[in-house]
Amino acid sequence: MAPKTRWLTEEENKAWKGLTLMQFQLFALLGRELADTGLSFQDYVVLAELSDRPDNRARLNELGRQLGWEKSRISHQVSRMEQRGLVEKVRCDTDQRGWFIGMTAEGRAAIASAAPHHVATVRRCFVDLLTAQELRVLESITSKVLAELPEP
Amino acid sequence: MAPKTRWLTEEENKAWKGLTLMQFQLFALLGRELADTGLSFQDYVVLAELSDRPDNRARLNELGRQLGWEKSRISHQVSRMEQRGLVEKVRCDTDQRGWFIGMTAEGRAAIASAAPHHVATVRRCFVDLLTAQELRVLESITSKVLAELPEP
DNA sequence: CGAGGGTCGTTGATATATCCACGACCCACT
DNA sequence: AGTGGGTCGTGGATATATCAACGACCCTCG
Numbered sequence: 001m002a003p004k005t006r007w008l009t010e011e012e013n014k015a016w017k018g019l020t021l022m023q024f025q026l027f028a029l030l031g032r033e034l035a036d037t038g039l040s041f042q043d044y045v046v047l048a049e050l051s052d053r054p055d056n057r058a059r060l061n062e063l064g065r066q067l068g069w070e071k072s073r074i075s076h077q078v079s080r081m082e083q084r085g086l087v088e089k090v091r092c093d094t095d096q097r098g099w100f101i102g103m104t105a106e107g108r109a110a111i112a113s114a115a116p117h118h119v120a121t122v123r124r125c126f127v128d129l130l131t132a133q134e135l136r137v138l139e140s141i142t143s144k145v146l147a148e149l150p151e152p
Numbered sequence: 153m154a155p156k157t158r159w160l161t162e163e164e165n166k167a168w169k170g171l172t173l174m175q176f177q178l179f180a181l182l183g184r185e186l187a188d189t190g191l192s193f194q195d196y197v198v199l200a201e202l203s204d205r206p207d208n209r210a211r212l213n214e215l216g217r218q219l220g221w222e223k224s225r226i227s228h229q230v231s232r233m234e235q236r237g238l239v240e241k242v243r244c245d246t247d248q249r250g251w252f253i254g255m256t257a258e259g260r261a262a263i264a265s266a267a268p269h270h271v272a273t274v275r276r277c278f279v280d281l282l283t284a285q286e287l288r289v290l291e292s293i294t295s296k297v298l299a300e301l302p303e304p
Numbered sequence: 305c306g307a308g309g310g311t312c313g314t315t316g317a318t319a320t321a322t323c324c325a326c327g328a329c330c331c332a333c334t
Numbered sequence: 335a336g337t338g339g340g341t342c343g344t345g346g347a348t349a350t351a352t353c354a355a356c357g358a359c360c361c362t363c364g
Contacts, residue, residue: 005268012279015287018294021220023175025301028220031322042350060313068173068180073351075313080350097312097359116157127164129296135167137289142170144281149177183352194320212343225321227343232320249329249342 026126033121037114042077043086044118047111050087050103057102059092086110178278185273189266194229195238196270199263202239202255209254211244238262 008016031041039047049066050056058066064074078101081087086107092098103111130138160168183193191199201218202208210218216226230253233239238259244250255263282290 005271006275007271008274008279011287011291015291015294016274016279018291018298019175022294022297023171024220025298029301040350061311068176070352071313072315072353075315076350079314092312095312095360099313119157119159122160122168123158125300125302126297127160127168129300130293134289134293135163137286138293139163139167139170141282141286141290142167142174145174145278146170146177148277148281149181150277192320213341222322223343224323224345227345228320231344244342247330247342251343 029125030118030121034114034118037110037117039110039114043081044111044114046074046077046081047086047103047107048115050101050107051111055102056108057090057100059098059100061098063101081107181277182270182273186266186270189262189269191262191266195233196263196266198226198229198233199238199255199259200267202253202259203263207254208260209242209252211250211252213250215253233259 027041030044034041034044045067046063049063050058060074060078061071063069063078064071067074069077078087078089082089085104087101088104089099089101092100127135179193182196186193186196197219198215201215202210212226212230213223215221215230216223219226221229230239230241234241237256239253240256241251241253244252279287
């Protein structure tokens with residue numbers, strides 16, 4: 001028979017719920033602040049991911065992998081962004097199934113104008129509140145957890 | 153003129169993105185596992201919140217505050233859950249605008265059957281991977297950040 | 305070559321979240 | 335009692351996420 005459930009202790013529960021709540025609130029805040037610039041938080045992370053690349057473009061599935069999104073989500077998201085002129089799709093020459101997603105001039109302008117305030121908020125409401133040690137511990141936690149995640 | 157943006161350092165960026173990714177993946181996993189029981193993650197946290205209360209009921213706005221949800225979201229969510237018979241609404245006798253949300257027998261049964269596996273997953277994929285110190289640091293981070301959050 | 309199994313990305317249906325305007329009510333004040 | 339400003343929760347419109355099925359393509363192997 002199955003072993004009796006080990007419920008979370010009060011400390012464990014507090015940490016887990018606190019984490020959930022913090023993330024949710026931070027995202028909400030960042031989304032609200034980005035709204036002024038005409039970008040959603042999702043738009044932002046896609047553009048940021050593209051910006052990180054030397055040639056400012058990526059395959060859909062790479063984007064999905066980096067962001068941890070399913071292919072369907074990234075596909076819908078990119079289509080919407082393409083409609084709005086933030087990104088463009090270019091057929092991949094070596095694989096006729098695939099596309100490269102590149103930033104348009106408009107996309108570049110959008111993230112360039114949104115980034116300073118966005119980063120300032122991430123600093124003010126998160127990064128700058130943490131000590132160097134807390135930052136290290138956090139990094140160790142996330143990499144450990146991510147490494148142990150079961151495949152979907 | 154505005155000061156030049158202090159971009160995130162590599163460590164800061166890694167911690168921030170790692171946190172985002174971890175949370176997203178964990179939620180996706182928990183949602184997938186709960187799906188077998190007929191509950192969504194959102195259903196689960198609402199029922200869990202109600203379970204935590206001595207009389208298993210709460211006002212809508214209390215629920216929203218605890219979970220960090222906006223009133224509209226909690227209202228829609230609870231309506232759906234009421235449709236499915238997981239919770240019931242009872243007029244609040246002291247405030248005619250408000251409702252108490254209570255768990256039905258069906259709601260109680262649903263969370264009772266879902267909880268063991270859910271908690272086991274939270275342990276296996278998160279809590280049990282952390283040392284006691286990491287847990288403490290995490291708690292300190294989240295409470296600090298939450299305390300500093302600007303009002304919406 | 306060509307058949308089968310895998311991957312790439314799309315699509316449409318459904319579920320959920322967000323935004324905003326609203327009606328009902330409460331309360332403090334006059 | 336009446337008025338005004340606030341809170342409680344609702345509802346509809348729109349945006350976004352999830353799920354499963356699909357067509358197109360790639361690749362390996364016989």
